[in-house]
Amino acid sequence: MNNYIKALIVAIGMVASAFIIGKAIERFKTEDRYISVKGFSEKEVKADLVIWAIKIKVVNNDLKDGNTALAAAKSKVVNFLTNKGVQPTEINTLDMMVIDHEAAEYGNNHLNKMRYIIEETIEVRSNHVDLIQSISRMTNELLNAGVALSTKSDWNGTGLQFMFTKLNTIKPQMITEAIRNAKDAAIQFTNESNTKLGKLRKANQGLFSIQDRDQTFSAAVDDGYVNNGKSGVMKKVRVVVSVDYSVE
Numbered sequence: 001m002n003n004y005i006k007a008l009i010v011a012i013g014m015v016a017s018a019f020i021i022g023k024a025i026e027r028f029k030t031e032d033r034y035i036s037v038k039g040f041s042e043k044e045v046k047a048d049l050v051i052w053a054i055k056i057k058v059v060n061n062d063l064k065d066g067n068t069a070l071a072a073a074k075s076k077v078v079n080f081l082t083n084k085g086v087q088p089t090e091i092n093t094l095d096m097m098v099i100d101h102e103a104a105e106y107g108n109n110h111l112n113k114m115r116y117i118i119e120e121t122i123e124v125r126s127n128h129v130d131l132i133q134s135i136s137r138m139t140n141e142l143l144n145a146g147v148a149l150s151t152k153s154d155w156n157g158t159g160l161q162f163m164f165t166k167l168n169t170i171k172p173q174m175i176t177e178a179i180r181n182a183k184d185a186a187i188q189f190t191n192e193s194n195t196k197l198g199k200l201r202k203a204n205q206g207l208f209s210i211q212d213r214d215q216t217f218s219a220a221v222d223d224g225y226v227n228n229g230k231s232g233v234m235k236k237v238r239v240v241v242s243v244d245y246s247v248e
Helices: 002-032 063-083 129-136 140-144 167-192
Strands: 034-046 049-060 091-100 116-126 160-163 197-205 208-212 225-228 234-247
Touching: 034 167, 049 063, 049 129, 063 091, 063 116, 063 140, 116 129, 129 160, 167 197, 167 208, 167 234
Parallel strands: 208 225
Antiparallel strands: 034 234, 049 116, 049 160, 091 116, 197 234, 208 234
């Protein structure tokens, strides 16, 4: 009798184990059936911040006279900007650079040249994008006033950088749209494969990219989003999400 009871307990245990394993395998097969789709959202926006770097250049054989000439040129630039509507709080003076040709590593570089080259940068940082862009096209007035402007190390020759800083205000809407597009793609897939779309399993948000609208894409990552190009007023914001749905 004891052996019979033991055998019965073992048999029940084996049946129970088989049932549990069977359910686990069934659940595994069901959960393993999923599709991965991508959805994207794209939005055209206008830059809301402009930074204009104006580089003033003076050459002179006397450092003191050069500094005096630079101060006069700087005063002309500031007056030019304020007269055109730029607020004083939007104007900042950045670094000054002095090159002494006589102190150059290779001795005769200064021959037939002014000894000192003095450069100073005035930066305009403003949310009035259209105004600053318009004023930047009037720099001939500064040239006519005797102010020498340097475009050294400025690949586009203007010193203008246009940026879009309100990404957080459009993020939720764009993510929602991207996920909706991904779901539409998943529904189309299941309709064509005679299956039924199940629950959302996982969603991964890609990087937001901001690029000039009229520029080819060449990305650089800045603080969690891709920032490409700062020379255009109009920008294109884009995000791609990857979504997994279970399939029934």
